[in-house]
Amino acid sequence: MATASPAPSPNAGWFPIASIMFGVGWGANQFASLLGLYTDRLHLGDGAAQAMFGVYALGLVPGLVLGGPASDRYGRRRIALPFACLSALVTVVLMAGVTAPWLLYAGRLLAGVVTGAVLAAGTAWVKELTPVSGTRMTALAVSAGFGAGPLVSALVAQWAPHPLVTAYLPHLLIMLLTVPPAFRVPETRVPRAHGGGAVAHEAGRGRSGLSGVRNPAFRRTIAPVAVWTFAAPVSAFALLPAFVPVHHLPIAYAGGITGLTLASGMAAQPVARRLEARHPRLVARAGLGSIACGLLLAALTIATGLPVLNAVAAVVLGAGYGFVLTYGLGEVARIAAPDELAGLTAVAYALVYVGMFAPLVLTVLAKAVPLGAVLTAMAALAASCLVYVSRQTRASDREHREHREPAAGRTVPDVRECSARR
Template sequence: MPLSHTPTVQVSAAATAARAPRHWLRAGWLMTASGWSANQYSSLLGAYRAHLGLTAATTTALFAIYVVGLIPGLLVGGPLADRHGRRRVALTALGISALATCLLMAGPAAPALLWPGRFLTGVGAGTLLTAGSVWIKELSTPPYGTAPSPGAAARRSGLFLSAGFATGGLAASLIAQWAPHPMVLAYVPHLVLVAAAALSAGRAPETAPPRTPDPTVPAHHTPALPTHRTPALPTHRTQFRRLVVPVAPWVFAAPAIAFAVLPGLVDTRLHGWQTVYAGIITAVTPGAGLLVAPLARRLSARHRLATAATGLLVAAVGLLVGALAVAHAQPAVALLAAALLGVGYGLCVAYGLTEVAALAPPHHLARLTARFWAVCYLGFCTPYVVTVLGGAFAPSTILIGLAVVALLTLAALLRPGVRSSV
């Protein structure tokens, strides 16, 4: 009898391990759709100026209004995901994202629709980021998945997001460069991705923990608690402010500068190829963030602050290289700067998601994740700040100033009071 029972148990365990990863993969496409929706517009800034006659200030303001919609989406999405479940909120947000893309497609015929289109893009992306990233993290850990740690599980949503950032902008720019009706057809791939993501995520299980303890629910239905650094609520709020908030704005400040600032300042020699060049930058930047994922894991294992410190340092170097590229109008040097800024983005987002997963109790995970993304997306206002300051300072000077701010953030993170609390 033991001889026949043991292989059955082994096969069953192997089958469970094989099935578990598919759950987070199914939900992961939601994050890719979110990143795609955010970045498909970024590579079309020059095309909007050329085809619709929009000014640089208008296109930059449209870039920033995304954040105006995103912040409330993030802040509301967290409590909604805790109350109504990850899947329902994520799929609703996906529908809002699709509606926003349809409004952007109508923009060439009615430019006023670009404003609500960008605003709703932010609302959908913000809500999706909160519910989706928490859902993926929970689907990656027992009883649903086999991720080795909460930090590793949390970083998966950042990888899917980066994939959307990298491919969305490049695809939109290539379509806008060579296809007819570029301001319409450039958005079609996102609608296809939304449909595929909805079909995929609809088969993933709900993971939201019950709001009140229920003794009739088996223990294996409750997602596992983090095994380290799970402090009481006041402590996790304090550590969030000290360790995460200073770094979070740089998560998107770095790529936003690469997407929305550098191309327009160095592409004067690229006659007829400006849109493709912008698309390449939108692919290179998050692509570099994807490639440093193994480095982020190694740095995190070495020291809790190492990932953030390295990310801020690389972002500062990227800004300095960007200043050099702008001063001499060198597109190739700007690509190098974009890659460095992408590395900074990848390390900072991995650090932030890891810290949030470690700090938050399960019943507050969605809310704390929402706060993290809300602070991150403040960085998307950086291009507008650069445009405003451009009336008084040279662009290269502004970039050098931002590099100094990044280094000051690094110094604040590493000051003795913060390091002693780690």
């Protein structure tokens, strides 16, 4: 079992870990703005590039599911650092994909595994190094990597020779600079042996699964929001540029839309923190509302064929992404037990990345149903989710008030229990 080591000094060493998460996020998303170029250069069929984009999520799930609990048990360093090193090797596989397209599927799958392990372990690591602002730091680092990666790779691919190779070189440089300092960061969870009774107790807990997943707050107000985190913004940068293209500098345009989407997500996160100070559910409502409006703008973009509307939709959808990502990570940190923080974070990230399949699903549906109609239906679904979460919030708030006003002879419940019910 992994137990907490002596608490490090406040803010000790969080920046190197946030930096490798930035680098891994860069590597995970640098492929996004190259979808059109791959389709043209490698003569891929309809939906093949979107399938390469989405297969990343297939690797991400085992990376999260195995990496999160493993880091809870064996420590953060043993998971985050080796997989961060592997991120560079995955990029080399993608570079080789220009000569063997099947390597692109393999590279994207491996990128998912690597990203899942680093995000699960790294998020918990930073949270333990700097408890007050750790969630915000990781959300900003990941968002910055997701946005900068496709933007820079697109700019390199637009003007550099051999674009499907040179576009990946910046990521190799970033990992070379960020990984070595991370090896000097102190561990926050150290494996320790316990007596047989304790081991048996932990084994029983392990068989029962993560308690946080069974928490009503996770099922009712985290999971329904988390699934929208990427489902909406990837529609802006992995789908709309293909359906509403530009003829001048198309690669740079695709990268610019991706960067704009995720930069808007970063800009929304400080606003999300202010809303969170009033009530965490305000962040969820703002996020789902932005996503519903952004999907309607996406449908309007398809209907009019105006690329400028793609940029507007990207800003609104990106803001929604920033809100719901901040909300999800913050709520998970509140309800997770100390020995399952990374594991529950991994489950939340798995829900988040289900949305990476959205471009592939929408591309397939667009062959039978007008894409504008599909996007409008998604907007209605996001609005319905907003209503559902709002109702769940009112119910949980009433329950919270009842427990804060115990009847005579009843003890006041534990503060953590009340927080979990929220």
